Amino acid sequence: MTGTAGDRTLLATAVDRFYDLVLADPSLATWFEGVDMARLRRHQAEFLGSALDGGTSRFDLRTAHAGLGIDDVAYDRVCAHLLSAMAAVGVGEGYLRELRRAVEGLRDQVVEA
Numbered sequence: 001m002t003g004t005a006g007d008r009t010l011l012a013t014a015v016d017r018f019y020d021l022v023l024a025d026p027s028l029a030t031w032f033e034g035v036d037m038a039r040l041r042r043h044q045a046e047f048l049g050s051a052l053d054g055g056t057s058r059f060d061l062r063t064a065h066a067g068l069g070i071d072d073v074a075y076d077r078v079c080a081h082l083l084s085a086m087a088a089v090g091v092g093e094g095y096l097r098e099l100r101r102a103v104e105g106l107r108d109q110v111v112e113a
């Protein structure tokens with residue numbers, strides 16, 4: 001999805017929308033207190049643009065989330081916000097299906113509680 005400049009702009013828009021949804025969700029907001037959100041939005045867009053397209057990423061998700069006590073419920077909610085943000089910017093069904101499968105594959109690296 002992230003081959004062209006247009007794709008990268010779309011992804012950045014989706015990531016902004018994604019974190020707006022996360023921060024507006026009272027069951028998730030506390031995890032992000034004190035986090036530099038501009039940096040996180042940037043890093044998430046970079047991560048999604050590389051790792052989820054089958055490439056490698058400089059981010060180690062296990063290390064990034066270590067000690068945060070993230071459980072399956074929180075993980076499911078974050079993934080739901082990610083998918084609805086992607087859908088809202090007009091990403092196609094096929095890509096959404098791939099994305100759903102890809103984020104399911106990351107669960108073990110993020111959930112620890």
Ligand code: HEM
Nearest residue numbers: 028031032035043044047059064070074075078079103110
């Ligand atoms: C689809 C699953 C997820 C992906 C792909 C993902 C990806 C990332 C990435 C790329 C970073 C930046 C790492 C860095 O800057 O070195 C990050 C940081 C972070 N993530 Fe996630 N994440 C996911 C799920 C979650 C969930 C479920 C939560 C909490 C409910 C969460 C909370 C955080 C927090 C708080 C940080 C910032 C940590 C810090 O800067 O100290 N993430 N995540």
